[in-house]
Amino acid sequence: MHRREFLKSAAALGLASAASSCSRPKLWKAAAYRKAPQSQVVILRAGSYDVDLVSLIIDGLKSYSLVVKGKRVLLKPNLVEYERDTVINTHPALIGAAIEAFRRQGAAEVVVAEGPGHRRDTDGLLLSSGLLPHLKATGTEFVDLNLDETQCISLSSRYMGVDSLFFPASVLRCDLLVSMPKIKTHHWAGMTLSLKNLFGIMPGVHYGWPKNFLHWRGIHESIVDISSTVCPHFVIADGVVCMEGNGPIQGKAKRCGVLVMGDDPVAVDATCVRIAGLNPEKINYLQMASQFLGNLEESRIQQIGEPLSRVMSPFEVIEAFEYLKS
Amino acid sequence: MQEDLLKSLTVNQNPDGGWGYFTGKRSALEPTAFSLLALGCTPNNHSAIDKGIGFLKLFQGGTGGWPVNLVSREPAAWVTALAGTAIQECEGENQQTQQAAQFLVDSFSRMKVDWLTRLRERIGWGNSLNVDRRLGGWGWNPETAKWVEPTCLSLFFLNLVKGAVRRPALTGCLAEGERMVYDRMCRGGGWNYGNAHVLGEDLRPYPLTTALALIALQKYPSRPENQQSLHYLGAAAEQESSALALCFAILCLDLYQQEWRSLLTRLENLYHETGFFGDLRTKALALLVISASQGRNVFQYASA
DSSP: OOHHHHHHHHHHHHHHHHHHGGGSOOSBOGGGOOOOSSEEEEEEEOOSTTSOHHHHHHHHHHTSOOOOTTOEEEEEEOOOOOOTTOOOSOOHHHHHHHHHHHHHTTOSEEEEEEOOSSOSOHHHHHHHTTHHHHHHHHTOEEEETTTSOEEEEEOSBOSSSOSEEEEEHHHHHOSEEEEEOEEEEETTTEEEOTTGGGGGGSOHHHHOTTOHHHHHTOHHHHHHHHHHHSOOSEEEEEEEEEEEBSTTTSOEEEEEEEEEEESOHHHHHHHHHHHTTOOGGGSHHHHHHTTTTOOOSGGGEEEEESOHHHHOOOOOBOGGGGGGGO | OHHHHHHHHHHTOOTTSOBOSSTTOOOBHHHHHHHHHHHHTSSSOHHHHHHHHHHHHHHOOTTSOBOSBTTOOSOBHHHHHHHHHHHHHHHOSOHHHHHHHHHHHHHOBOOOOOHHHHHHHHTTOOOTTOSOTTOOBOOSSTTSOOOHHHHHHHHHHHHHHTTTSOHHHHHHHHHHHHHHHHHTOOTTSOBOSSOSEETTEEOOOBHHHHHHHHHHTTTOTTSHHHHHHHHHHHHHHHHOOOHHHHHHHHHHHHHTTOOOHHHHHHHHHHHHHHGGGGOHHHHHHHHHHHHHHTTOOTTSTTTO
């Protein structure tokens, strides 16, 4: 059996398992169910990071009934590590624009928070990634979620097989959790988007660097259990320049020129996968999350702004994920 | 800078005797251990040290290990190594350090390989990680993979106390752990946080992980791997923007008697630019760098 055939079989088994889980006892608590009959996803053109990103984000926010005024907003970008000429991180200009946009919408407090997955020297990442000037210019606090105070919280679903995990106090305290992923391929999960981005909220001080405990419990399962417990209220996905190939670190830049936003993270992630020319229904964690967290099916997602067909731009993927193309 | 840093540690000690990562935050083991090491290198801190050591002794678990903070009960090898090092430095070898060493010996383990991985390797896909799975070490959490940083912190501490615990088991852990760290070295020198090679791609080394590995392997200064990695570290430290990583890099270069004085200026500049983002752990490490500049490096086996 070849590697590719084996992975196809494994994927098929995973999907079959996900499908058959409909007839098994539910793995999520009733209170975790938040799937609406229909979701909206906004796709807006952003040719570069020099355009008026603040206005674009405000346009996106206005498409939803999200109440921002008076709220404590926590922006969770994807900051992994910095290497010149790579596109690993959510672009700092977009993070700066999001800070400004939420402030203009009346947020009582905006903080940027991340717990980088691999490296403990977050201070260097703030300096080298170019984020620090945006934080200083706006007087915005940064919270290193790897080192934040923690609280043990009962999980809202039980795919990993554990009852509870430690979550950072800053995430538990915020009113609006905004996931700001970079649209990237991922060599273990297929693609990393707003839900996978939540790995970064898990405190390294408890789960290590790179949060290996979660990998051992199953990446897809961990993503769903974390997301069901602290589901993002809004997503702003950086699709201006994405990453294809061997992501999430060693892949190549892929220019798509879009921002993808929405209040259903499953629907936003599914849309991003479709933009990449891949099939979201074949990504296990999206399939699982679609049972109770949000909408995956194209028919249940109303696209606002640019039509999907106009922004689709097929991504290269590593051999192990070729099956996502069908 | 020294006065500022010392003051910051002194005023930020919590009433329970420990330190949090940042001002006003609950005590955690890692910043407490580094703060104690730093205060131990400067005179007239007896009261703060006694309170800090009291905190550590109070929270050591029955198995000899420490949890990462006060909301967790599960002991972790990496903070146990740090807490043990702090006690060893402040009080010398005692019951607590012996129990900590025993905990580390007991928690030394080899990577579990699941059936799918065994199957993949059996049908000829090879070892995608390119590591010797037979070599044990320490993980961030029990029952997970072994990583460079927790393994190196554990090796360092066990080298300090190796007279204390059951000798055959300890020497076995040390020898195998050291082999494991060498096995993970990146092509061209230096260490990544995990493997050196994944899915056909070489991974890059980092200054922080490389410094920790070289500190743990300081008994073998002339080995080609150490020399190659030292060469990488010297060059990488010049560009390093993390004060945390820079502190470890300097302490490591000092151990290997490499020139590092220009890096101290860089560290001072980072302090003036960022205040180390208020991270008390980094402030403590910067004090250890200053101590090294005065001739006392706590990461030197003979010194600690």
